[in-house]
Amino acid sequence: MTSRQLRRQDRAVDSPPRLQTTPGSSRPSPTSLPGTADETFDAFCQCYRSIYLRYGLARLRSPGEAAQALDAALDELADTWQTVLRDPSLPASAWAVIASHVSARQQTPLWGGLVPHEDADMLLLRYRLGLSAGDAAALMGMEETAFTARLSLMLRKLGGNSEIFVRHM
Numbered sequence: 001m002t003s004r005q006l007r008r009q010d011r012a013v014d015s016p017p018r019l020q021t022t023p024g025s026s027r028p029s030p031t032s033l034p035g036t037a038d039e040t041f042d043a044f045c046q047c048y049r050s051i052y053l054r055y056g057l058a059r060l061r062s063p064g065e066a067a068q069a070l071d072a073a074l075d076e077l078a079d080t081w082q083t084v085l086r087d088p089s090l091p092a093s094a095w096a097v098i099a100s101h102v103s104a105r106q107q108t109p110l111w112g113g114l115v116p117h118e119d120a121d122m123l124l125l126r127y128r129l130g131l132s133a134g135d136a137a138a139l140m141g142m143e144e145t146a147f148t149a150r151l152s153l154m155l156r157k158l159g160g161n162s163e164i165f166v167r168h169m
Helices: 003-007 037-060 063-079 081-086 090-105 117-128 133-140 144-167
Strands: none
Touching: 037 063, 037 081, 037 090, 037 117, 063 081, 063 090, 081 090, 090 117, 090 133, 117 133, 117 144, 133 144
16 A cells, blocks of 8 residues: 555544635635645645545445546646645535546446536536535535536426435436
8 A cells, every 4th residue: 555545544434524614605625724735635635535535435336436537636636736725616626526536437427427527426426415505515615605506507497306316316
């Protein structure tokens, strides 16, 4: 096991973590942590690894596949961490990497591709993993109001089928 993998050992939690935010914003603020880039990456992994792993497991339905996807994504983030730290939305950048690695391992699209990938992730985070709208939005690097509006629009479009989608996540 590499030192990077050892630093990212999963710390299981029974419920979704409350995401740390900056005052007046719903966005997480891992860049506000003091220390070196390695220390901020370690803190980022400690804070988010569990929820990212739960997301991967919900999408892939295989603990091994979810762990491999997450390890590959975190390796990519570690390799580009200095750049990611300068991104205007670190959570959005990290989410894009995580979701990309999970999607690459998924053999069939969620719900047969009837719901766009990002919308499916919004449903999954909010209703399957039980995150609040604010926490799900922050995890994806979105403003809570935009997340809530988009989720409401999506549920209206699904109409009577929304229960089926949520139940089969």
